[in-house]
Amino acid sequence: MGRSPCCEKAHTNKGAWTKEEDDRLISYIHAHGEGSWRSLPKAAGLLRCGKSCRLRWINYLRPDLKRGNFTQDEDELIIKLHSLLGNKWSLIAGRLAGRTDNEIKNYWNTHIRRKLLNRGIDPATHRPLNDADNHVQDQEVQASVAATNTISFASSASAAIVKQEQDTSITSKSSMFGVVGENNSEVGKGILLERCPDLNLELTISPPRLNEPDESFKNIERSLCFGCSLGLQNSNHCNCGNRNNSTATSYDFLGLKTGVWDYRRLEMK
């Protein structure tokens, strides 16, 4: 006796959603809210599996979704997040307002993967495909990807490997992502795991922020700021420049110094 199927497949539609089905789902969720996906199809009068309804809502119908092409900034952010998190698409999506894990996963597989391969970068490890070619790799990639701390999740999350590729270039283009350079000797010298051998980089993520603005990358950057996340834009905890009189331009990468990562989304076990 295995687990019961998530729905009765004999009486459910599959494949592309119709406009009518979309409308039903939207109106039902507007009236009753998200959740209870298993019972939702019946309650909403949909001949769909609950999982299918959830996917359709999350990936396509949610009102806070940003449609359209990815920007260059989003590209770079995805690459950096992927170098840190691996294929944790939901976590990556959590840092890109209005983007879904499915969307980012597809974009990675169809665009970024190829882009990195063309540059001689292994998309799985974010390292040069051939070390001998290391010195001739694209400068931009060097700056945006390899030059920062590379944390490989290739084997497992618990075996995260932190490697400092180039001490001197940490600050190059990293202000966008909040990497602190020479002032942060601990991270900068790649001794994070030495100092914190038990550090578990598994991350958790909160539901999407419905009110999160989506019009510019600055908002993404702002969402990375611990201070702003706490509503402390005017305090010293804000390092993203959102502060009224702020001149601060950088923050510690994993939030180890000033808490870049939203505290709700980072768990250290």
Added chain:
DNA sequence: AAGGATCCCAACCGCAGCACA
């Protein structure tokens, strides 16, 4: 114009984690 190849993305599937009884 045709048809084969390739790209792209919405949707599906199976599994893991969590909550709860």
Added chain:
DNA sequence: GTGTGCTGCGGTTGGGATCCT
């Protein structure tokens, strides 16, 4: 501690769109 149900995640697939010859 164990079993069950639900939710969420990541990998994969199917088929429409587009490109190429």
